[in-house]
Amino acid sequence: MSIIRENLQTVEKNIQAACDRAGRQRDSITLIAVSKTKPVSDIREAITCGCRVFGENKVQELREKTAEITEPLHWHMIGHLQVNKVKYLPGMVDLIHSVDNGKLAEEIEKQAAKHDLIMDVLCEVNMAGEDTKFGLSPEDTPGFVKSLSSLPHLRVRGLMTIAPYTEDAETNRPYFKGLRELLHSINATLAQEKQMDILSMGMTGDYMVAIEEGATMIRVGTGIFGERNYAI
């Protein structure tokens, strides 16, 4: 059995265990296979194992991989996004996880309008207030989400966070719980048709805790494809 297949079996077992602990259904969670820096051959192997949703953090890499792999898959942009790269994304990705400023949102609106489609997005929230991370502060998020409701070609589907790197996933539980509570408190102020339903939280080191706290999308790279080598 390939290492990717083995890893995926382990991840699936862990997802199910977390679902059992939390009294949740497996189908309430989307596993995003984060394939950044990994070759197309690894993605093809993951496809044969049943993966259909892939996450990348660079537009150029997304363009190359989606050009090469033409079967119908769901690609998500999960990384920090520059305004001048937005034009490539409508029609290429299903979801942008990393919207955290008005200029970026307005450019997504403009490009989505050009393609005559509605772009689904998540707002990225920096729950731990780390200087090194992008994202809105939790305090600024409700106002930001509201400000996006004037953009007709953009649909805010939920919130995303990248929790701090840690050896002990439990230390991130408050951030995941906080993101869920933030989503609910914002939803309480939104019209029925604007309700958000996606919580993108949890990576290789902490996805089980994130599931216990309500994640509907988890983004797993290393746990599926192995360590990344940035030197090559």
Ligand SMILES: *Cc1c(COP(=O)(O)O)cnc(C)c1O
């Ligand atoms: C790389 C990356 C991941 C996956 O990280 P792993 O720890 O390898 O699972 C998840 N989310 C984002 C935004 C990333 O950039």
